[in-house]
Amino acid sequence: MAPSMKIVFGLLTFVTFGMIIGALFQLAFIRKLEDSYGTDFPSFMRRQKNGYLQLPRGATFWDNDKEAELLRLGYVKPEVISWLPRILVLHNFLSMEECDYLRAIARPHLQVSTVVDTKTGKGIKSNVRTSSGMFLSPEEKKYPMIQQHRYEKDQYYKPHHDYFSDTFNLKRGGQRIATMLMYLSDNVEGGETYFPMAGSGECSCGGKVVKGLSVKPVQGDAVLFWSMGLDGQSDPSSLHGGCEVLSGEKWSATKWMRQRATS
Template sequence: EMYTSLLNVKQAITVERKLIDYLKTYIDHESERLEDVKRFYAKVSDLHTELYKGPATAMANPLVAFTLIKRLHSEWLNVVHSNEAQENTQALRSSYEKEEADLPKLEDLQGAAQGLMRLQDVYVLQVASLVRGLFQRVTEGQPIDICRPAVSVPLSGDDCFLVGKVAYEQHDYYHSVQWLEESVRLFRGAGGEWIPENAGTLEDALDHLAFSHFKTGNISYALSLSQELLHHDPMNGRVLQNVEKYERLLVRSPPLSITDHGLKRPTSNNVRTRDTYETLCQTQGSQQMHFKNPRLFCDFFTNGNPGLLLLPVRREVLSLQPYVVLYHNFITDTEAEDIKTTAHAGLRRSVVAAGEKQATAEYRISKSAWLKDTAHSTVGKLDQKISMLTGLNVKHPYGEYLQVVNYGIGGHYEPHFDHATSPSSPVFKLKTGNRVATFMIYLSSVEAGGSTAFIYANFSIPVVEKAAIFWWNLHRNGQGNEDTLHAGCPVLIGDKWVANKWIHEHGQEFLHRCSLNPEE
């Protein structure tokens, strides 16, 4: 699986480089072959211009007669029955097969398309802009750039067809209509010419778009698209039937209003938090009036620890309820690189708690690896620094191993709690209680998106490279603090890496005071 980690997507570039080289070799060989065919053609056709001037005189020469017989007996045969074209194709195919294991699968294509649609939704991006390679939102009728990627590509009619088809197959006509609309527009513009690399054609796009419109109640549009399709494919029985059906439906109940074809986003099971979550993602950390709260402050922090005395950490208290702090420059570039590199080999699709078990989920798109302090000296060093800053015992099993996370295309982690909310949760497998606190390090920067959003507390933190955030998940009485509901926003542009250190209740008995007060 490739789409769930940008590291793997990057690795796919090497595969395409190899394919490009194979194709070059193939083109060279085929060009040589065609050169030979052309040379033979030129030789024979030139000769014939001569022979036709006087066939009788020409054939009087036994040498000319002999070469004619030889050509007709074997030279033509050798040219026409040459295996070279087949051998060249075969060579190309077997080179391709060597790379096959490393090629993306159907689920990658679907996952990447899904990622694009997620970004479209969360950041309210205009599909028409995306298609032109731009990341824009329409504000007061004007498209406004949300960010400008360093490198960009426009999408083709076939690219849009594929995204639309992924939505279509999931009966998600909200998205299929928008993407297929662009696909049809681009295919029409391209003049309906067939291109070998394409999966779909103008007819396919019209077919899917017509049905999507039918499903969203826009029958008159479904009809006109079907009629356009019949123009290209007049004998298509299924489309003929659809046209009849649409006409019948329109006679029975003519469209009331052309504009009201309620295209609604597919509902999710957490619509209640979705709006806040998305708004917090869109602001990408820009807080309104946060500085107005006099109890929030910045300082140089040592936690009274001699180890931090010479180099205090720049601390930013971001929120009091729940208590969330940000430590700037917690990690150095080299340390971050060490951690990422050490994690590479162990990266697996991230899972979430599903009852007693763990499972992959659409709402967490990333890969992660667990690093013991023995994996690299930097891991142990970070453990120590976390311990100094938080004053907590983070040694296994009082702290979990370091979880290194790399997000994928539109990768995200929808609103969740880090602590267990049910006694059967896998969090309790360590037998050291619940996750009392989270220490999360930003191992990379991102160009856009990827903020960490606290839903109920209504604020978000942009990715601050090399910084770390800390918060308490539990109240002092051991109850989960609902206000810690948080999320990793979809990464719009960039390669986001974080590392989580989850600290458990046990082992902190003399380091973190308990209380019966449910407010604390």
């Protein structure tokens, strides 16, 4: 065999061997994640309610697994806080720079927020919702964030469902399946996202102790919750609201996920 061919053959062998070793490491890492899931799962299964898996607050299936923590969408750390309704907190979902940018493009266009009129399908002002908000322009709608909201002191959004009960909105994109609520500001007192039908304990909502579950607004965090159950039907337990802001300003960006694309 010519020297040049020996060199080529050697390089190919080296590259192939490296690819095999890399694949084995990947498989071993995936197996480790599966094992950590399988190890923790039975202990959580003993904490069931109404057939749904219940996780202790702050617990995940990959606790104490540093490699898995880095794998979670970069440094985003998911925390399941309820399975009925299904609620997931994504810690560090947005960077501080992204939060500042979204607030900056929203501030000049803020108007009094509206709610959907079930008779006409149009947005109307209501004392149920006292915040200010804005919709992005057609060009800005190409960005990942769809809508920005701001809650000042004493403003709130009373408990409501995100799924539709009228035919007007269902025609445009089908039912709302899930909602992603992203917090864009910090140092807010009150302003929790409140789920009155989640959990069995008590929580804080605008300085009051109430039954249910609430999520404190932390800049960069996001709350993902489902308005539809696993059976494809609207989930009444997804009732939620924005608690009264006691001090500071609560900024958030909302993304609704629907059954199909809207026009």
